[in-house]
Amino acid sequence: MRSPPRGRPSSGTPHGLYRQTAGLLTGWLPLALQRVGKRESMSQLNRREPSPENGEVGKSVSTLFTFGYTDPMRGGRIQVKKLILITGVLIVVVFLWWVVISPLTWLIAGGTVRNIPDAKDRAAALSAVRQSIIQSVAGIGALGALLFTARNYLLSCEGQVTDRxxxxxxxxxxxxxxxRIGGIYALERVMADSARxxxxxxxxxxxxxxxxxxxxxxxxxxxxRVSADVQAALTVLGRRPRRAELELRPVNLLGVxxxxxxxxxxxxxxxxLCRAHLRGADLIRTRLQGSHLDGADLRDTKGLTPEQLLGARGLDDPRTLLPSSLRN
Incomplete structure (x- = not known):
């Protein structure tokens, strides 16, 4: 295959890519701006036959970036925004290629690759290094996107807990x-889902x-008797989850x-439970170890055993009223 003449690089080389990009920016961009100024839709631009003024590149790019319905009254403004975005992306790509990718490839390749005598082999080696760099950058970008998504997910979950x-x-x-009862059980669900x-x-x-x-x-x-909403709150408090990372703090039910x-x-x-009135309460299997019962009324309670009161304080208080089965 005959190599391209000197001074006119082929489209398969990076210089050819730069030449096509420059042709796109200098050829299609002014034409598109002119058409947008006249409030012509991009679909009309696609239907025009290719000419030396716009070329096949302009037609293909306009076809690629035209999608959806454009309001005729605001079409010009929308298309200008798209055009500015596309031009900015192209400029950034060219800038990164010239300023970052090419020097970095040459630096990472080292003397071993740069000193390869055959130009074709040297170009292939540099291309392999360049692909490795691009893949590494893409991997880092994907990892960053994953971390960003995870952070947004956690923030979204926290926002949902706050709303609930x-x-x-x-x-x-x-x-x-x-x-009130519905709100109490809703708080129980929030407590189960959020240790904080x-x-x-x-x-x-x-x-x-x-x-x-x-x-x-x-x-x-x-x-x-206690009301239904108070009973629901007592039920939730009595079965609150145990968490290894949290110390079980005492519940303050003073004088209830x-x-x-x-x-x-x-x-x-x-x-x-100081000065709490628990007369006639059902205390079967209730864990009261270490509780504060100063002045509490425990008369006529059901199922209360000495084992349930191990370590309880205030049992010797004269104001504390115990069931007959536990009186000395």
């Missing part, structure tokens, strides 16, 4: 009991119980009125 938490707080502040919000939700639910389980002010309310509450199997180890 905010909605649940709005529900438990409602005047309707069923909405574990303690916050425990404090919120404990505060809810303290606020809504106050002692009755009238004598006729002495036998009043839990008359005949269902606390079966609840984990209340170390809980602050």
């Amino acid at each position: 938490y905010t909605k649940a707080i709005e529900q438990i502040a409602s005047d309707r009991g069923d909405e 919000d574990h303690y916050t939700i425990v404090e919120v639910l404990a505060a809810f119980v303290r606020e809504h389980a106050q002692p009755p002010t009238a004598p006729e309310g002495a036998d009043r 009125w839990l008359h005949k509450a269902d606390l079966r199997g609840a984990n209340l180890e170390g809980a602050v």
Whole structure:
């Protein structure tokens, strides 16, 4: 095959690529700007026959970057934005090739490749080095894109947890009991999914119980049972998940009125139950080890055993009322 004449590199060489790029920028770009100025759509440009003015390159590029429907009233502005974007990409590619890829290839190739006597073999070796560099850069870019995507995913998950938490707080502040119960169980789901919000939700639910389980002010309310929403909050607190990375903090239920509450199997180890009214509560398998029971009323409770009170404080307090089965 006859080599191209000197001074006119073929399209298969990098110089040929640069020549085609320059021809594109100097040939098709002014024509496209002229057509856009007249608010002609790119589809009309495609239907024109190739001429020395625009050439096949202009026609193929206009076909490649024309897609979708363009509003005739705003078509010129949209096409100018596309044109600026395409031109910028081409300039960046040429800049990287000349300023980064070529010098870096020559530097990494080393003297062994640069001193190859045969020009064809030297060009092949440099091409192999260049491909390795491009593949490495592409791999680094893919890794960066993966890390960026993972970061965005984590931020999106955190945003969803925040939205769920905010909605649940709005529900438990409602005047309707069923909405409060729904908000309590929604907080339980958030607590299960987000270890970072574990303690916050425990404090919120404990505060809810303290606020809504106050002692009755009238004598006729002495036998009043806990409400359904308070019972739901106690259930969630009693079965809160154990996490190895988190220390199980005590639940503050100071002075709450839990008359005949269902606390079966609840984990209340170390809980602050000072002056709490637990008379008639179901305490079967309830873990009260290490809890604070100063002044608590535990009369008529069901299923309470001495083993459940190991390490509990305040049992010797004269204000603490124990069931008859545990009195000395």
